[in-house]
Amino acid sequence: MPNKYFKPHERFDRHPHKYDIGVFVGLKKGYEDNLFIKKLFILPELEYADYYKYHLVYFLGKEPAGEQEFFSFVWQIVLIRIRFLETKDPFNSSHATDMELLVKLTTFQKYLRSIDQWNTQKTLPEIIADQQEEIRKQQLQIAELKDDLKAARKLETQEFINIADGYLLSFIDICLQAQEALLPDTGKELVFSQTQIVWSKMIAKYFREGNNEISLETLRRYFPGNKKDPGIKYAKVPPELKLFKLTPARKRS
Numbered sequence: 001m002p003n004k005y006f007k008p009h010e011r012f013d014r015h016p017h018k019y020d021i022g023v024f025v026g027l028k029k030g031y032e033d034n035l036f037i038k039k040l041f042i043l044p045e046l047e048y049a050d051y052y053k054y055h056l057v058y059f060l061g062k063e064p065a066g067e068q069e070f071f072s073f074v075w076q077i078v079l080i081r082i083r084f085l086e087t088k089d090p091f092n093s094s095h096a097t098d099m100e101l102l103v104k105l106t107t108f109q110k111y112l113r114s115i116d117q118w119n120t121q122k123t124l125p126e127i128i129a130d131q132q133e134e135i136r137k138q139q140l141q142i143a144e145l146k147d148d149l150k151a152a153r154k155l156e157t158q159e160f161i162n163i164a165d166g167y168l169l170s171f172i173d174i175c176l177q178a179q180e181a182l183l184p185d186t187g188k189e190l191v192f193s194q195t196q197i198v199w200s201k202m203i204a205k206y207f208r209e210g211n212n213e214i215s216l217e218t219l220r221r222y223f224p225g226n227k228k229d230p231g232i233k234y235a236k237v238p239p240e241l242k243l244f245k246l247t248p249a250r251k252r253s
Contacts, residue, residue, distance in 0.1 A: 162208050
């Protein structure tokens, strides 16, 4: 059988990639399956995915539509080796080593199952059970999304707060002043938000000016993300539209 699936150790290459298979003089024809398994035995479990993907990329470079073929080949050589070790005489002198290798192979097989897109080696009942489990998970997700949507709709409204036509900026000025207002007893902010975009979105969603929608992009010009460096798109409220002033009320005696 010619070698075609795994990237070989190039002949006389003194600095091969650690996942290349073969020896210094190259890869002997018909031995790539054995050498792939042999290399697997010396790798830690954390490298199994990288090892598999390294050779997959190599094979896809030759066969762009060959991912399933590559997976099936790897699955088969691993399965054959597992069955071979399982049927060996348990009283032979290499039994302890065989068990170590079997653990490595079954662990790698578990990784292969996790990426199996083609239900390789699964029986029809197993496939049906997997599909039913996936349907059950999707039904739970749909139920959760419905609950979230129901909760969100409680806060929705078809009505809006209307700002007198031409006085949007006066209202924005009040919002900006509210951000600067401090509580007289603690010195803390009266209102606080992590970002300024929430102000723009709140006004665009729940307010109208002269019964007309308010552009979110227009609002963002007055609520810059960085007040110290607002950028060239930033706009100030003109003095003539600053009609109100928020001031602390006098304490009642």
